[in-house]
Amino acid sequence: DGGITQSPKYLFRKEGQNVTLSCEQNLNHDAMYWYRQDPGQGLRLIYYSQIVNDFQKGDIAEGYSVSREKKESFPLTVTSAQKNPTAFYLCASRPQGTSTDTQYFGPGTRLTVL
Amino acid sequence: QKEVEQNSGPLSVPEGAIASLNCTYSDRGSQSFFWYRQYSGKSPELIMSIYSNGDKEDGRFTAQLNKASQYVSLLIRDSQPSDSATYLCAVREGGYQKVTFGIGTKLQVIP
Secondary structure, X not given: OOOEEEEOOEEEEOOOOOEEEEEEEOOXXXXXXXXXXXXXXXXXXXXXXXXXXXXXXXXXXXXXXXXXXXXXXXXXXXXXXOOOOOEEEEEEEEOOOOOOOOOXXXXXXXXXXX | OOOEEOOOOOEEEEOOOOEEEEEEEXXXXXXXXXXXXXXXXXXXXXXXXXOOOEEEEXXXXXXXXXXXXXXXXXXXXXXXXXXXXXXXXXXXXXXXXXXXXXXXXXXXXXX
């Protein structure tokens, strides 16, 4: 059963805490992405990774960190430095070096700061 | 700053009508164009991708691209209540990994 999984589905964080959102894919895709979605706004890119052990900042990377130790996994840590982390977080992946450049999304994690 | 513009709506159409969703983009170097559908509380799912000028049809959906006018649209024929969702336009510049998304247009199909 191929696809992209994200966990948890809902996450609550207290002020000052770091939390890590999981993203796993078994599609053998090389590129992976993290987006944030706020009401009334489009998806904004946080970080992306094209290959293992390499990643680049997106448009709103401040207060976030990522790692890419395995091809299948691209976890996102929301640090206490992120001032307004309440949002819907979406992970996506895309195959490299093919004729298609379509991104496929996981089900998302909804993060709420208490 | 690359921009993708969409009217947030809501766009209301009666069941069975044609829904027309529009999107403009600022970067003339853009190469790939996507329409995603997003139901409330869910993640986006791809409906269509289009890469060259003209029309591309898939079932009830037709994507139209005009690079000279920097305009891409999505037509939904025979609209159904199940088509009620937010439709996101996304654009990728050639040679780049990053995709820029519009804010989405909310479509309401009235039975």
